[in-house]
Every structure is written in C-alpha cells, then in structure tokens.
Amino acid sequence: MSSNLLVPLGGGNEIGASAYLYFIGGAKILVDSGIRFSKKDPYPDFELLKNITPELDAIFLTHAHVDHCGSLHVLSSLYPDTPIFMTHETAQLLSLMVEDAIKVKYINDKNSPDEWREYRLLDEMLARVERRDFFDVVKIKDVEVKIFPAGHILGAASFLFRYGDSRSLFHTGDISLTAQETVSGAVLPEEKVDILVSESTYLERRKRFDREKSLEEFYSTVRETIERRGKLLLPVFALGRAQEIISIITKGIEEGRIPPFTVYIDGLAREISTIYENLLDKTFYNFFVQPAPFFEGIPFEEACEEKVREADCIVSTSGMLMEGTPSYVYAKIMGKNPKNTVIFSGYMVEESFGYKLLNDRRVLKNFKFQIKKHHFSAHSDDEELKKIVEILEPERTVFVHGVGNKNQTFNREVVRF
Incomplete structure (x- = not known):
C-alpha cells in the first residue's frame, strides 16, 4: 500500500474552502486553507484533519484569494508550531484579504467576542509566515518543494514536490498560462512529473476564452x-x-x-x-x-x-x-x-x-x-488545462477545485499515489 496520500478537506468537488492534505515522502503538508461562501459551513473539514494528524510539518499557501486563504488563521491556531510558506507578494496581500473576510462574516454582529478572537488569531498567524521568492526550494524533511509562478493573480504560486526515489508531484493551485494586463502567465517545470494535481474550474466547459x-x-x-x-x-x-x-x-x-x-x-x-x-x-x-x-x-x-x-x-x-x-x-x-x-x-x-x-x-x-x-478569466480554460497535462506528461492527473467534472476528486476522498 502506498504511503503517499492526498485528502481534499475542501475545494475538491467545489470552488471554495480549498485545503489539500498531503502525506508525501514521509512529510505531512497542507496546501491552502480557504473559506466557502456559506454561513452554515464556511471552513474546510478541520475536524477530519485533526483526527487524521495531530501534527503538520508545513503549510503552503498558493495565493491570497479568500477561497484559498480565508481560514488560514483558524488552521494556524490548531497547529501553532507549524511554519507557513508563501511568496512575498502573497504575504503582503494576505492580511488585508483575511481581515476583510472576517469583517464581512460579522457584518451583522460587529465587535462580538468571536470577531475579536479571529483578529487575534490573524495577528498570531501572520507572525508564523515565512516568505519565499519564486523558484526558491523549501526542504520539509525529505521533501523538496519548489515554488513556481502560477499566473492568475499577483504572487500566485504552484508547487513542485520532489520526494522518494526521484518522484515528483505538481500542484497547480489556481493557474493561468495566458498573460494578463497585471501578471505574466504561469511557468511550468521543464521536466515531466509523476503526479499532477490540477485545478479544474473551467474543465469540460467547451467555450474557449477569446x-x-x-x-x-x-x-x-x-x-x-x-x-x-x-x-x-x-x-x-x-x-x-x-x-x-x-x-x-x-x-x-x-x-x-x-x-x-x-x-x-x-x-x-x-x-x-x-x-x-x-x-x-x-x-x-x-x-x-x-x-x-x-x-x-x-x-x-x-x-x-x-x-x-x-x-x-x-x-x-x-x-x-x-x-x-x-x-x-x-x-x-x-x-x-x-x-x-x-x-x-x-x-x-x-x-x-x-x-x-x-x-x-x-x-x-x-x-x-x-x-x-463579459468574461475575463484568470483561470486556464479547458484547452489550457489539457495543454498543461500534455506538457507535464504525468502518470496520473488528479482534478480538484471544480464542479460537475466527470473526473472530479471529492472532498474527504483518499487519493493514493
């Protein structure tokens, strides 16, 4: 049985509350911790996370949109000794985005004790952030994590995990190969990868973005x-x-x-x-x-x-x-x-x-x-997503961050690789 696993705790068969737990190369790594726009169930499945693993070796953040970062302060309070890695640009944007998400959450209950508790958790979380440049390599136990530009928005990152006996996994995060007015297009690894974990926001939607x-x-x-x-x-x-x-x-x-x-x-x-x-x-x-x-x-x-x-x-x-x-x-x-x-x-x-x-x-x-x-997408369309698969030639592709795709990975599903 493979010891390498991926479990989406949110953001699997949905867009919102992205949180991806990896057991990879002997390390326990979580990528993203967002929110969904639901008052009843805004967070990823933190209860399942704590039941699966009482400790995390590292937390990585792809970018500062709240569906990927909006619950990072809550996650960090559950794992106060775990370092959090992101790009310099994402770190500068993070505080404002999460603070605003908290403000909107308590729009009808201003100055409640719960609101001020979340602001305190945000301050504590920001003190644990470690900033990195694109193409830096972060070593987590025996796993090397290389940071790639993902396009999409300023500071957005994809992560290349190298582990085991020359194995590799590429986690796209929200990605766009097409350059926009404000950011260049994504940069992909030059080598083939064994596993591709790709967003699929517009997968199987036949309309191409012109x-x-x-x-x-x-x-x-x-x-x-x-x-x-x-x-x-x-x-x-x-x-x-x-x-x-x-x-x-x-x-x-x-x-x-x-x-x-x-x-x-x-x-x-x-x-x-x-x-x-x-x-x-x-x-x-x-x-x-x-x-x-x-x-x-x-x-x-x-x-x-x-x-x-x-x-x-x-x-x-x-x-x-x-x-x-x-x-x-x-x-x-x-x-x-x-x-x-x-x-x-x-x-x-x-x-x-x-x-x-x-x-x-x-x-x-x-x-x-x-x-x-009038659509101006910051995500790769169906054609670009298929192009990413063609370029990286993975043995296996796992699709997350999407709705209604026939190859979708579901929340709480255990993916072995």
Whole structure:
C-alpha cells in the first residue's frame, strides 16, 4: 500500500474552502486553507484533519484569494508550531484579504467576542509566515518543494514536490498560462512529473476564452452606456480582477476605444490597488480612474449615492454582489435607472446575490438596469488545462477545485499515489 496520500478537506468537488492534505515522502503538508461562501459551513473539514494528524510539518499557501486563504488563521491556531510558506507578494496581500473576510462574516454582529478572537488569531498567524521568492526550494524533511509562478493573480504560486526515489508531484493551485494586463502567465517545470494535481474550474466547459473578443464586447457595452448617459457598475473581486479591469479601462481610453469617463474604485479594491501599485511599480490611478472619496459623518448608503452622482462608473467589491458589501449597496442604488448597466466579469457561487440576479426572475424584477456578463478569466480554460497535462506528461492527473467534472476528486476522498 502506498504511503503517499492526498485528502481534499475542501475545494475538491467545489470552488471554495480549498485545503489539500498531503502525506508525501514521509512529510505531512497542507496546501491552502480557504473559506466557502456559506454561513452554515464556511471552513474546510478541520475536524477530519485533526483526527487524521495531530501534527503538520508545513503549510503552503498558493495565493491570497479568500477561497484559498480565508481560514488560514483558524488552521494556524490548531497547529501553532507549524511554519507557513508563501511568496512575498502573497504575504503582503494576505492580511488585508483575511481581515476583510472576517469583517464581512460579522457584518451583522460587529465587535462580538468571536470577531475579536479571529483578529487575534490573524495577528498570531501572520507572525508564523515565512516568505519565499519564486523558484526558491523549501526542504520539509525529505521533501523538496519548489515554488513556481502560477499566473492568475499577483504572487500566485504552484508547487513542485520532489520526494522518494526521484518522484515528483505538481500542484497547480489556481493557474493561468495566458498573460494578463497585471501578471505574466504561469511557468511550468521543464521536466515531466509523476503526479499532477490540477485545478479544474473551467474543465469540460467547451467555450474557449477569446480575450480580444471579450475586450471588444466590454468596450462596446461601456460605449453604449456612456452614450445614453447611463452609469456603469462593475462588481469585481478586490484582488486581481479589480486591477485587471482598471488596466483595461485605462488602456481603452488611451487607445480611443472608449470615450473618457470618470471611474471611482471603492471597497477593498481601493486598498488592494494601492498595494499593486507599490509591488508592481505600476500606476493604476490616473486622471480618469480615482480611489473613491471618503464621506465622513454620513451613513454609508448616502455616501454611495453621492459617489454615484459624481462618477460615471463605480468599480467595487464584491464581484458576486454578496449582501452587505459595497457593490451590493451600489446595485440597489443604480438598479433603479434603466439607463445604467451592471457588468459581471467572473465566477459566481449560487449563494451570491449576483447569481440570483442573473438566474432568478423574482429578484430581477426589482431592478431596471441592464445586466451584462463579459468574461475575463484568470483561470486556464479547458484547452489550457489539457495543454498543461500534455506538457507535464504525468502518470496520473488528479482534478480538484471544480464542479460537475466527470473526473472530479471529492472532498474527504483518499487519493493514493
């Protein structure tokens, strides 16, 4: 019987709560610890984890999206002596992302003892973080872990595990071979691997992502809305998608593909964009694109109404219009005017208000604005995922982080290799 195992504790046959337990080469390693957008069951299966192993040798984080990092502080409290490895960029983004996830979780129970306990766990977890560069090799017992750029967002990493008698396993994390405006495409190992553990967000979805076509459709919607004197709402993921959309808007104005208009960046996207500017030495804010102003002393919804009056376009979190977030408030305000447009640009879970707006007529009847969906993926599509398999030529491929794929690996499933 093989002594090498993979057990998804979350993020197996789902997108959310990613957490992958490896028993590999005599080491016990956990990759990621995210949350799912469910109030009843937000965390990976920590109870199973503690039953399987009372100790971990290392924790590795692929990137700072909350479905991969949102419960890292809770995990670290269960294993306080375990080091946590991630890239420098991910470490800088991590605190803000987890802090915001905690804030959203307790949006209706502010300053509760549980909220302050989680902030304390976050501080303690950050003290255990060990930062590494891309292509660094971390040795965990007899296992060597090499860190590769995964594309996707700033700092996102894939991990190559070398173990045993010249065996290797490549864990992609969220990956994209295609370069974006803000990050280059993923870099793959030059050698073949024995085992490939791959994300599968868009596996078996036959539609190929045509970036130039998506750009032109996006610019066309922007032009039509501005020409009819409407306003735009762009709900975005704060990390990655916001900065990509900002870059696309700025590029469109500079190239004359869309007319000049005023854009406010609000919610967590405002702070994350400032971090991106510092880490990439690239300007995101300019004459047309500005961080949304603060309005002190007035209720939040009134402040949002004032910003809608001032700007032609609001780019704000959350990307799924989760209730209680700034973009949800903007949608309620801007949805009253049929000249306005909301543009979705990414994945939405069924629990989100954005999903309901797109799929539930009872919700839609309360909104008059136009609804558009222009896809700008930070994930590899079906064709790219198959290309990764072709390049790495694994003996076995294990698919995680997906829904409805025939070759999907399920949560709690024990994968022996």
